[in-house]
Amino acid sequence: MRSKKFILLVLIPVFLHVLVFMIIPIIGSGVISFLDYNPLRDNNTFVALENYKQLFSDGDFWKALKNTLVFVVVAVAANIVISLFLSAIITQFRSNRTRSFFRMMVFLPCIAPLVASSVVWGRSIYPTNGGLINLIVTSLGGKPLNWLGDARYLMMSVILFTLWADVGYNTILFSAGMDGIPTEFYEAAAIDGSGRWNQFWKITFPLLGRTFAFVLVMTVISYFQMFAQFNVLALKNGPQNSGLVLTSYIYKLAFTNKNMGYASAVSVALFVIIMIVTLIQQRLNKVDWEY
Amino acid sequence: MKKLLCLLLAIVMVFSMAACGGSGSSGDAGSSGSSGDAGSSADAxxxxxxxxxxxxxxxxxxxxxxxxxxxxxxxxxxxxxxxxxxxxxxxxxxxxxxxxxxxxxxxxxxxxxxxxxxxxxxxxxxxxxxxxxxxxxxxxxxxxxxxxxxxxxxxxxxxxxIESGGMLVNKHLLGDKPIPTTWDELVATAKELTQGEGDTMTVKGLDVVGWDTIPYTLCAMILSQGDNYLNEDGTFNFTSEAAKNAFTELTDLVVTDGVTNLTGLAGGDAMENYQLVFADQCVFAPRGPWTIAEGKTTFELTYGEDFTYAALPWYGDSIGFAAExxxxxxxxxxxxxxxxxxxxxxxxxxxxxxxxxxxxxxxxxxxxxxxxxxxxxxxxxxxxxxVGILGNAQFIGYFNTDIFKETINNVYTDYCTGGIYESIDAALADLEAQCNANLT
Missing domain, CATH: 3.40.190.10 (Periplasmic binding protein-like II)
Known part of the structure; x- marks a missing residue:
């Protein structure tokens, strides 16, 4: 009983933090979504479900939702594949020092703030004239492209940058998960004549289940909330709003259009989407084993 | 357990009350509105x-x-x-x-x-x-x-x-040519000096494509023809003959004349149009004089030698522009x-x-x-x-200028890109409708 009290006491600051900075704002946002809200005004009109009705006829909202889903699906899938691949390679090294070195190298881009690295990519790697990628393309005899100003390439460019900036984090997690798999399984498989590829699919991948479930849920949630690189790389949301995602749309509605009630309705929609996707993932990724 | 919950609730209430109390007391001060009511002791x-x-x-x-x-x-x-x-x-x-x-x-x-x-x-x-x-x-x-x-x-x-009436000029790129004094001369010189084409243009002759530049230039082109983009009741009028002339001329700079491209609005340039002048990638850029300081300090250029600031020729017969x-x-x-x-x-x-x-x-x-x-x-x-034209300025209008600029820029980009509007009349009708819808 005493230990239970101690645990509860220790958890109070965390509960408070979650309550004050997460639950209350979420409830507040829900309340604001029913108002024609301007925080500077003393009286804000109750508009019932008007803001939610507007969502259905708002072309920009659907465009932002489509872009967000494309970004999340493609970037998360690519991130998982690349980070699994990298961690599988890193785990092959027997020396701890070598493994640590490569982990550090892969993790380095994660340390830089997204805004700062987005600016560097936007100003030195992606520009049409003098950008690194176009210099490489032209030196190979290709035709330079407008990576950020052409609606066809903008999303791909943002995804490429996101992968560079973020893939190291999941690599570390997968790598730690792989290190935790008992070597006996691999030894037994090797005795039975199983090859490396077979070992990866039959031993590593299934036993990474818990790590995989965690990585997938966290990556999906964070990618739904990505904002910085879109804000920097997609100039005013890009041509024909090709770089408009839900987070940047919320920011634009709230701080440019000063329409906080509607911005809150879009936030609630994003919250519901993330919650549904997360619940589905949790159901699909249920893991009932241990080793 | 109950005690603990009570404690938790008490702390939350204290937090909430503190927040409400703060807002309430200071809200009173704010509602007074007039400075005379504020309790200050500046003289004391x-x-x-x-x-x-x-x-x-x-x-x-x-x-x-x-x-x-x-x-x-x-x-x-x-x-x-x-x-x-x-x-x-x-x-x-x-x-x-x-x-x-x-x-x-x-x-x-x-x-x-x-x-x-x-x-x-x-x-x-x-x-x-x-x-x-x-x-x-x-x-x-x-x-x-x-x-x-x-x-x-x-x-x-x-x-x-002020974002109208003046332009930055790159003297290296202009060479021996005189600074144009009429709109037609400006476009002709820009065409001559442009290098490259499309998104990968290396030198833009006249770069009007920018978040602020397009809306201000469009308004100035309409006003300098003696017309107005605002009706007397404050609604927008972009379907006039003057607006059509201005929009046609402005889009032609990208579509027909090819003296600039859409990267200033769509993205792809590492710099804004005025910075391109300082980086020898643009000859003329209509911008305000506040840009000059950046040329001198950030780009370490010499005013008068590397670049200069000159009068932007008016599109119409009179002087008229909007300023926010x-x-x-x-x-x-x-x-x-x-x-x-x-x-x-x-x-x-x-x-x-x-x-x-x-x-x-x-x-x-x-x-x-x-x-x-x-x-x-x-x-x-x-x-x-x-300084001589400041009296000819018109207040841009009492509306959210960010939304106004975004609307003009989107229609401009969509028209230049093609495939969205059937004609310039359709583009301008949509621009007018969108701007008026944003007023409500």
Whole structure:
């Protein structure tokens, strides 16, 4: 009983933090979504479900939702594949020092703030004239492209940058998960004549289940909330709003259009989407084993 | 367990009550509106510390500090503490702090356009009558248009924001050619000097494609034909013959003449159009004179040798352009030091101080008496093409200019890209409809 009290006491600051900075704002946002809200005004009109009705006829909202889903699906899938691949390679090294070195190298881009690295990519790697990628393309005899100003390439460019900036984090997690798999399984498989590829699919991948479930849920949630690189790389949301995602749309509605009630309705929609996707993932990724 | 829950609830209630209490008490101060009601002791000689929030810009920030020091010498009991924020996050910070009504600053540096959203809410303190009269009598109308609400002023202009009537010229790229004096000469010279095409243009002849440049240029082209983009009732008119001529000419610069491309709006350039002039990638860029300082300091160029600032030829037969309210100062409606804050604003609006600040910042003064002072041109000779036309400016209009610019830029981009509008009439009808819809 005493230990239970101690645990509860220790958890109070965390509960408070979650309550004050997460639950209350979420409830507040829900309340604001029913108002024609301007925080500077003393009286804000109750508009019932008007803001939610507007969502259905708002072309920009659907465009932002489509872009967000494309970004999340493609970037998360690519991130998982690349980070699994990298961690599988890193785990092959027997020396701890070598493994640590490569982990550090892969993790380095994660340390830089997204805004700062987005600016560097936007100003030195992606520009049409003098950008690194176009210099490489032209030196190979290709035709330079407008990576950020052409609606066809903008999303791909943002995804490429996101992968560079973020893939190291999941690599570390997968790598730690792989290190935790008992070597006996691999030894037994090797005795039975199983090859490396077979070992990866039959031993590593299934036993990474818990790590995989965690990585997938966290990556999906964070990618739904990505904002910085879109804000920097997609100039005013890009041509024909090709770089408009839900987070940047919320920011634009709230701080440019000063329409906080509607911005809150879009936030609630994003919250519901993330919650549904997360619940589905949790159901699909249920893991009932241990080793 | 029950006790623990009670404790938890008690803490949460304390948090909530503290938050509500703070907002309520300061809200009362804000609702007074008039500076005269604020309980301040500026005259009593008691030490007063004012907080001033501005956006990061070295020359401007240093000028603020110097002026505050001089002010402190005259008012030894008032000290001003500065906090400067990156421009991109400044508006959101100002808005959030004004909403809080307790945190934030006593004095804000405020982009005038934000006034349309802020002034009506009571978040900013009303400018005292005497000072308001001085502003409306001596300042140009566009410099305070967005700071007005129901006949009262809620901010003090520091500059005349002008993005029309002048252009940056790259002298290396222009070579021996004379600076064009008519619109047709300008386009012809630009066509001759453009290098490359499409998105990978290496030298743009005349770059009008930018977030601010397209809307201001379009408005100026309509006004210089003797027409207006605003009807008398404040609604938009982009379906006139003058608007059609202007829009056709403006889109032709990309589609037919090929003297610029859409990267300034769509993305893909590492720099804005005026920076491209400094980087030898653009010959002419219509922008305000505030850009000159960046050419001198950031790009380390010599004015007159590497680049110059010249009059932008008018598209129509007359002189006419639109200007929005630029950088201004405002006092927090919830501040309990409003009297001292307004003393600083009054000090700032004197001819001598305003001249000092505007010269340091590269601004055009908002006051006629300062703008017409020959000393201004002695300090900033590059303003010569502009000081004579300030009286021809029209206040851009009382609406959210960010949305206005975005609407024009989107229609412009969509029309130039093709495939969306069947004709220029369809594009302009849509532009007019969108702009009018945003007014409601």
């Amino acid at each position: 000689g008691e030490p007063i510390e004012l907080t001033f929030w501005g956006h990061q810009e070295n020359a401007i920030n240093e000028s603020f500090k110097a002026i505050a020091e001089d002010f402190h010498e005259e008012h030894p009991n008032i000290t001003i503490n500065f906090e400067f924020f990156p421009y991109d996050e400044f508006e959101a910070k100002v808005q959030t702090s004004l909403a809080d009504k307790k945190a934030g600053a006593d004095i804000y540096e405020l982009w005038g356009g934000w006034g349309v959203d802020f002034c009506s809410t009571g978040a900013l303190a009303q400018i005292p009558d005497e000072m308001a009269a001085e502003i409306t009598e001596d300042a140009y109308a566009p410099t305070y248009g967005a700071l007005e609400y129901e006949g009262h002023l809620y901010g003090m202009p520091m500059e005349f924001n 309210t630029g950088w201004s100062l405002a006092v927090n409606g919830a501040s309990d030091k409003q009297e001292a804050a307004f003393e600083f604003l009054e000090y700032f609006f004197s001819d001598e101080v305003l001249m000092k600040h505007d010269v340091a910042a590269g601004f055009i003064p908002p006051k006629k008496s300062v703008a017409e002072d020959p000393a201004l041109l002695e300090s900033m000779p590059f303003l010569e093409p502009l």
